[in-house]
Amino acid sequence: MSFVDKALRCRECGQEFAFTAGEQEFFQLKGLLNEPARCPECRSSRKAQRMSQESQGTGRSGSGRAPREMHPAVCAECGMETQVPFLPRGDKPVYCSSCFDRVRYNQ
DSSP states (O other), X not given: OOOOOEEEEOTTTOOEEEEOHHHHHHHHHTTOOSOOSSOHHHHHHHHHHHHHXXXXXXXXXXXXXXXXXXXXXXXXXXXXXXXXXXXXXXXXXOOOHHHHHHHHHTO
16 A cells, blocks of 8 residues: 555644654555544644643643552562562462562573
8 A cells, every 4th residue: 555645733732743654554564544633743742741741740641540559569589578469368379579580581
């Protein structure tokens, strides 16, 4: 399929921008079905705004979810104190990141 440059209108600023043949091909390769709704300038501005909000600790990550609640635990392999994103129940071993990687890949 051959692509031709398209003129689109930005939903944010109302300016017309080009959706190039190369961009259209990229969208198709990645399986993206929707055309971009914002011009490159508005997209980068929006991204910078999100990054700024994250760095200011607004309590939201890039996915829009609240940060995970972490719980203290002791690694069953090395005995080091660590933090895990779930409440340890005691019926299964809990590992620190380093030991978890070793245990996971050695099974």
